[in-house]
Amino acid sequence: MKETQNNIGAYLKLHWKTAVFLVVLLVGIGLADNFVDSYVRRLLNLCAIYVIVSLAMNLVNGFTGQFSLGQAGFMAIGAYTVAVFTVPIESRAAIFYLEPMAPFLANIQLPFIVALILGGLASVVAAFFIGSPCLRLRGDYLAIATLGFSEIIRIVFTNTQSITNGALGIKSIPTISSLWWTYGTALLIIIATVLLINSTYGRAFKSIREDEIAAEAMGVGLFKTKMTSFLIGAFFTGVGGGLFAALLGTVDPKQFYFTLTYNFLLIIVLGGMGSISGTIIASFVVTLGQEALRFLDEPMAFGLDLPIFRPGLRMVVFSFLLMVIVLFYRKGLMGTNELTWDFMALKYQSIKKKLGGKKTSNEGGGN
């Protein structure tokens, strides 16, 4: 008993900054949960979901080096699973008014958490079937196949009227408004990803990204390892999609155009392919940026009716941003580095040196 206490004590001593940060973060979420209005709350929720899906995408694209573009498809599967299984039975008749819900589903209603996990698992099954042929190939076939897959999923969901209600979509999904669902899940997934990346499996992923031939020669089974990464990524994406459905309260196929995938691609390129903290930062920047730049989509308001301000201009800004990054800042915000305390201390020192050229101090990295 005493020994475990000592262990915990030693651990806290070593990681006290992280522990303090976590406590501050949790208190922050708690406060935000109670005091922000519903607009900000929704935005923050969306940020957390983007963190989840981008992280999953970075696991496959950034860490394992497999270019997958199926995020929208896996999200759709997760979202529809949650939608189909959580919509209250009494309102189903009103939603499925064109064609009643298939009898084998019509009377099943699951608790949200079960439906969420089921959504993740459904994504995994789909990922297994798409990955089995594609992950055996080298090169960019996976990108093409996953892109096609995500469009196929969307079209399938548009046409399975008795299960997904087709193009009408499913409304009145019980919503989650608390920040704890999204941030709790995001935190769990971040921690799981960090632990995975720093294990022998994470190293195997990275070795494939670095050099497939050498990785194989060192005994890393290419197909098995790629598949592991791809399936874990699909699971997280499915869960992210499920949360997305529960956040909006409605799903319809148009939400899952492949353009959705490019949001996540933008995030991981901006944050750094192969950096967890970069992905998290970029998720917030992009999600909040898309909201902040909304004025670009509206006609200019100050007397002058400039014709360049029109719906879609927002995305031009992001496309431009992406081009600038690819041209001048290819490694993204963080490259493959992580925002650790040591990294920050190092940066703090170097910035201080640049600014003043004063004596370096020992107090860097405190926050």
Added chain:
Amino acid sequence: MSLLRTENVIMQFGGVVAVNDLNIDIKKGELAALIGPNGAGKTTAFNVITGVYAPTSGKVLFTPTDNAGIATEIDITGKKPDKITGMGVARTFQNIRLFKELSVIENVLVATHLNANYSFLSAILRTPKAQKGERQAKAECEFLLERLGLIDLQNEKASSLPYGQQRHLEIARALATKPNLLLLDEPAAGMNPQETDELTDLIFKLKTDFDLTIFMIEHHMDLVMEISDHIYVLDFGCTIAKGTPEAVQNDPKVIEAYLGVDADVEN
């Protein structure tokens, strides 16, 4: 007892016969070398043995010894490289193929992945089994880095090492897979005479300490003649000579392949 045998291996790329009727027989515990002029098919032969290419015809047979000490000959022709590595054949590459963005120790740790006996779930949950495995792997890798003089550089990026040390790191990485047979593809390429001497010593020591059988491709004739027990000479894919260093050195066909037809110029 032979550890590695090939039977009439032919490797054809379209009309080019890169390796023609290769028959080698490497005994356990010996140090064999594969030499030949540029483009003779040496690396292709290695790639066939390690499963990078499946041969057009012929067989590759490997005899690993299991935990109980029983040796059985297995046909490894055309098996996947990672499976072959798992049986105990490790290799280095002619044009260094390190995991450039990973640290030195991570490079070696990757090679212990095939011996990891826990699932990714226990890796995420950091179960006692996973923790123990991780500790063991780390200890093994530190030992190997110590052995190859890279321990002080363990946290450096692999690509930041000088050339000679990158070659050493490749050997450390190959040893971490716990091989019986180590294939070295031009380990001394680009090294000066002093570095080559040091490498010769190192290879010799590693061979005894790790109980290895070594098969290597090399162009430095001093090195080859000094340490090999057996030499195979390839030219245009064909084996033109095999035998002890002395026998090969005096073989007229070898002299012709290296120096041209009028082969009076030995010495």
